Amino acid sequence: MIVGVDIGGANLKFADESQRARSRFFPIWRQPELLKDALRESLAAFPEVTALAIVMTGELADCFVDRAEGVDHITAHVHQAAAQLGIKSCYFYGVDGAFRQRVGVEDVDLLAAANWHALASFVGRTITADALLIDVGSTTTDIVPIRDRVVATKAMTDYDRLGEGSLAYIGCQRTPVCALCSSLRFQDRSVPVMNEVFATIDDARIVLGFELESPTDFQTADGKPRTKEFAANRLARMLGLDRRRVSLQQATHIADQVIHAARERIADSIQRLLATQSFRPQAYVISGHGNDLLRLPDDQEVISLAERLGPDVSRCAPSYAVAMQLSHGFDQRPTAPFHA
Amino acid sequence: MIVGVDIGGANLKFADESQRARSRFFPIWRQPELLKDALRESLAAFPEVTALAIVMTGELADCFVDRAEGVDHITAHVHQAAAQLGIKSCYFYGVDGAFRQRVGVEDVDLLAAANWHALASFVGRTITADALLIDVGSTTTDIVPIRDRVVATKAMTDYDRLGEGSLAYIGCQRTPVCALCSSLRFQDRSVPVMNEVFATIDDARIVLGFELESPTDFQTADGKPRTKEFAANRLARMLGLDRRRVSLQQATHIADQVIHAARERIADSIQRLLATQSFRPQAYVISGHGNDLLRLPDDQEVISLAERLGPDVSRCAPSYAVAMQLSHGFDQRPTAPFHA
Structure with a gap:
C-alpha cells in the first residue's frame, strides 16, 4: 500500500x-x-x-x-x-x-x-479535463488551470506563481489580519490597525460561524481557545481594544471586513491569472476547507472535491x-x- | 534616587x-x-x-x-x-x-x-513649550502635540490615538514587512508578498545601513543573525525567494520599498493628526532611534532628544x-x- x-x-x-x-x-x-x-x-x-x-x-x-x-x-x-x-x-x-x-x-x-x-x-x-482548481488551505490558496487533463501553467515556483496569480498567499487559518487590513471600521470610524499578529483570519471565520468553535484547541495567535469569545477578543486587540469594550456582535462587523478583504485578494488573484492566461474555465474544482473565501460565478459548474x-x-x-x-x-x- | x-x-x-x-x-x-x-x-x-x-x-x-x-x-x-x-x-x-x-x-x-x-x-x-514630539520606537511611533507646555490632545487610549493619528503602529524594528507592503517590485514586476512574518522593517534598515549589523544578535524574524546577508535573505523570502536567487544589491531595492511604505504611513498619521488639530507646530522634537523613517519639513526647527x-x-x-x-x-x- x-x-x-x-x-x-x-x-x-x-x-x-x-x-x-x-x-x-x-x-x-x-x-x-x-x-x-x-x-x-x-x-x-x-x-x-x-x-x-x-x-x-x-x-x-x-x-x-x-x-x-x-x-x-x-x-x-x-x-x-x-x-x-x-x-x-x-x-x-x-x-x-x-x-x-x-x-x-x-x-x-x-x-x-x-x-x-x-x-x-x-x-x-x-x-x-478542463477546469480551474481552487484549493483553499490554512495558509495559501492554489489556483491552477487544468487543460486537456494536464496542468496548464508554466509558472512552477512560488515566486512565479505569486506573480501570475496562481498562488494567493491567503488561507483560511493562518493569515494575519494586519496583512489583510491596514485599517478597520469600528463605530463609524476608520482606525489603522496595530501591526501585530494579534489575530488571524481564523478568528474572523470563528466569529462568523464559518468555522466551528473548539475550546480545547489553542492554535491561535494568543494561545487562548478557538472560541467565539476569545476570537472576538483577539479581533478587538487589533484596534487596541479588548473584550471589556467590544461585544461579540461588534466583533462580527470587524470579522466581516477581514473576510471581505481576503475574498477581494483571492478574487484579484483569480482575475489576474485568467487575464494572463486568456482562459475561461469550463468548471471550477473546489478543494480545501475555506470555500467561504471564494466568490464563484453562478453560471459555472462547480465540482466539490469534498463531495467526491x-x-x-x-x-x-x-x-x-x-x-x-x-x-x-x-x-x-x-x-x-x-x-x- | x-x-x-x-x-x-x-x-x-x-x-x-x-x-x-x-x-x-x-x-x-x-x-x-x-x-x-x-x-x-x-x-x-x-x-x-x-x-x-x-x-x-x-x-x-x-x-x-x-x-x-x-x-x-x-x-x-x-x-x-x-x-x-x-x-x-x-x-x-x-x-x-x-x-x-x-x-x-x-x-x-x-x-x-x-x-x-x-x-x-x-x-x-x-x-x-510648543512642539510636535515624534518618538520612533521599536514597534510604534508616538506623535504628540505639545502646547503651552502640556500634552495637547484629548486622545488618551491607544484606540483613540490610532484613530486621530497620534499613534502610528509602525516602528523601526518589529513591524512585519507583510503589514507594510502587500506587494513588492522585483525585476520589473510587482509580486504579491507571502503573508508571513518572514521579515521585518529591521531587515530593510540593516540592508540599507540605517542600522549597524550585529552578528551576535538573533532577535530577528527567523532567529538568524542581524547581518546584511541574513537580512537580505529574509527580505527575499517575502517573495518566495532566498539567497540563492537574490543578491544583496537586489535586496536593497526591496528594502527601499519597505522603508518608503513605512515613511508614507507615518507621514499620513502626522498629516491626519495635524489636520484634525488644525495645529502647526513651532518645532519638532525627535526621540527614538528610527529617524530615517521620518520626513520633516526643512523650514522647521528640529530638536533632537538624543543630542540633548x-x-x-x-x-x-x-x-x-x-x-x-x-x-x-x-x-x-x-x-x-x-x-x-
Whole structure:
C-alpha cells in the first residue's frame, strides 16, 4: 500500500490508496529536528506500507536558511522515518510531474512547493479535463488551470506563481489580519490597525460561524481557545481594544471586513491569472476547507472535491493525490524515475 | 534616587535622575511570569534607589486576556521586585499626569499605554513649550502635540490615538514587512508578498545601513543573525525567494520599498493628526532611534532628544522622563497622589 505524505509548513498530512487519511499540526519551524519522529508516529498507523509518495512545501519555513537546506532536511527525515518503519521506497514528487528516489541539489526547485501540482495532475487525470482548481488551505490558496487533463501553467515556483496569480498567499487559518487590513471600521470610524499578529483570519471565520468553535484547541495567535469569545477578543486587540469594550456582535462587523478583504485578494488573484492566461474555465474544482473565501460565478459548474472524495480525504487532498499519482505511475511504467 | 521604569511589550527600560540608563530585551508575552526577576536583576544595578516611577505599555501583550489583567500582572510584579530589593515606594504614572501608589480596576485605562504621555509632559515642562514630539520606537511611533507646555490632545487610549493619528503602529524594528507592503517590485514586476512574518522593517534598515549589523544578535524574524546577508535573505523570502536567487544589491531595492511604505504611513498619521488639530507646530522634537523613517519639513526647527540627553538616555527616554516627572512632583507637592 502506498501512503502519500504532504509535508507542509504547519501541517503533516497523510492518505493511502484506500482513502485512509490523517493529519497533524506540526509547525516545522518550531522544532524541525522532530520531523522524523512526527512522520514515524503518524505513518505507524497505516497498515502494510510498501512505499511513500512525498510532496512538500515545508522547505519554505524560515528555520531553513534556504530551500536547498529545507529540501535536504525533509528528504533526510523522510528516509530516516521510513527506515525505522521498514519502508523501503520513498518517491519524491516534483513540479515536472516526475518522482525521484534520489534527490540532488539540482532537484531543489522541482521538489520545493510541489503539492499543488500533484493535486492538479490528479484532478486532471481522474476528475475533469478542463477546469480551474481552487484549493483553499490554512495558509495559501492554489489556483491552477487544468487543460486537456494536464496542468496548464508554466509558472512552477512560488515566486512565479505569486506573480501570475496562481498562488494567493491567503488561507483560511493562518493569515494575519494586519496583512489583510491596514485599517478597520469600528463605530463609524476608520482606525489603522496595530501591526501585530494579534489575530488571524481564523478568528474572523470563528466569529462568523464559518468555522466551528473548539475550546480545547489553542492554535491561535494568543494561545487562548478557538472560541467565539476569545476570537472576538483577539479581533478587538487589533484596534487596541479588548473584550471589556467590544461585544461579540461588534466583533462580527470587524470579522466581516477581514473576510471581505481576503475574498477581494483571492478574487484579484483569480482575475489576474485568467487575464494572463486568456482562459475561461469550463468548471471550477473546489478543494480545501475555506470555500467561504471564494466568490464563484453562478453560471459555472462547480465540482466539490469534498463531495467526491469525502471530507477526510479532501482535507488531505494533496497527499491522497500524490499516492494515487505514484500508484498510477507504477501501473504505467514500473521503473523510477518516471512521469505519472 | 528615583529610577524610572518603562515596561514595554518587547523591552524593559530604566533610567535614574542621574541619567544612568539601561535597557533589556524582554518580550513579555513569552514568559510574563519572569517579569519580576528581569526587573529585579536590572534594578539591582542602580545605586541607592528610594522610589520607582513606572510607565507601562506591556499590558497590551496578548499573553494577557485584557488590559485589566495586564496592568494587574505588571503592578504585582513591580511590587514584588521592589520588595525584594528593599525599595519601599512604587509610583505608577497615568495619562491624567498623576502618579498612583495603589492601583485599582478603575485606573486600568489611565495606566495602560502611558509612556508617550510621560515623555511629552517632560518635554513640555523642560525643553520646549510648543512642539510636535515624534518618538520612533521599536514597534510604534508616538506623535504628540505639545502646547503651552502640556500634552495637547484629548486622545488618551491607544484606540483613540490610532484613530486621530497620534499613534502610528509602525516602528523601526518589529513591524512585519507583510503589514507594510502587500506587494513588492522585483525585476520589473510587482509580486504579491507571502503573508508571513518572514521579515521585518529591521531587515530593510540593516540592508540599507540605517542600522549597524550585529552578528551576535538573533532577535530577528527567523532567529538568524542581524547581518546584511541574513537580512537580505529574509527580505527575499517575502517573495518566495532566498539567497540563492537574490543578491544583496537586489535586496536593497526591496528594502527601499519597505522603508518608503513605512515613511508614507507615518507621514499620513502626522498629516491626519495635524489636520484634525488644525495645529502647526513651532518645532519638532525627535526621540527614538528610527529617524530615517521620518520626513520633516526643512523650514522647521528640529530638536533632537538624543543630542540633548545623550544617546543612552534618549534610548530610554520615557523611563528618564517618568523619573524626572516624579522627582518634580515631589518637589512641588510631596504627597501622593499628585500631578507632576
